[in-house]
Amino acid sequence: MRRYESVIILDPEIPDEEIQGFTEKFTSLIKTSGGEIIKIEDWGAKKLAYPVKKRDRGRYLLLDFVGLPALIAELERQFKITEEVMKFLSVKVADEVDLGAFTAAEKPEASAAEPEPPAAPEQATAASAPEKLESVQASSEPESQPTTGDARSDAPLISAEPMEHGIE
Numbered sequence: 001m002r003r004y005e006s007v008i009i010l011d012p013e014i015p016d017e018e019i020q021g022f023t024e025k026f027t028s029l030i031k032t033s034g035g036e037i038i039k040i041e042d043w044g045a046k047k048l049a050y051p052v053k054k055r056d057r058g059r060y061l062l063l064d065f066v067g068l069p070a071l072i073a074e075l076e077r078q079f080k081i082t083e084e085v086m087k088f089l090s091v092k093v094a095d096e097v098d099l100g101a102f103t104a105a106e107k108p109e110a111s112a113a114e115p116e117p118p119a120a121p122e123q124a125t126a127a128s129a130p131e132k133l134e135s136v137q138a139s140s141e142p143e144s145q146p147t148t149g150d151a152r153s154d155a156p157l158i159s160a161e162p163m164e165h166g167i168e
Contacts, residue, residue: 001066003038003094008079009058009087012045019059022084026063026075033074035067036099052086066097 010019019042027037043060052058072090079088 001035001068001097001099002092003064003066003097004072004090005093006063006065006075006079006088006090008061008063008085009048009052010061010084011086012055012057012059014059014084018084019061022082023061023063026078029075029078030063030065030067030071033067033071035065035071038064038066040064055086058086064093066099 010022014022023040027040030037039062041062041064043062045057045059048056048058076088076090079085
């Protein structure tokens, strides 16, 4: 079995009850085809880069699942005929997935690890933002010493002298 991710952009004006029905419909489709759902994430409504079906916003959903290649063909066929779907993209994440090992090892860790990381970086960013601004303003003067570790400092210098090509 292979692991896939599908990102679906839905009409942003769909009520939450219909979105829950949409996810249940595709969850049952995946399970009846022999696949298994890993996670479903609702990323909410976001502004689109360009208008799609005369709309500038869309509601994003992520389906992370395991299944056979034939499942993708059926899933994408269903996405195409569902009116609420504005766009979708399915990507193969891994070729061979042991579903028993995945559900036992990774699923509990993923749910326990997700809530903590977003809180810590936000606090650190908010607290250190004024300090970073002051350090940028203080370091805006040109430095007299070259920086070390810069990839460009190891590059050969370009000479303004003409090169000989052996052509007369």
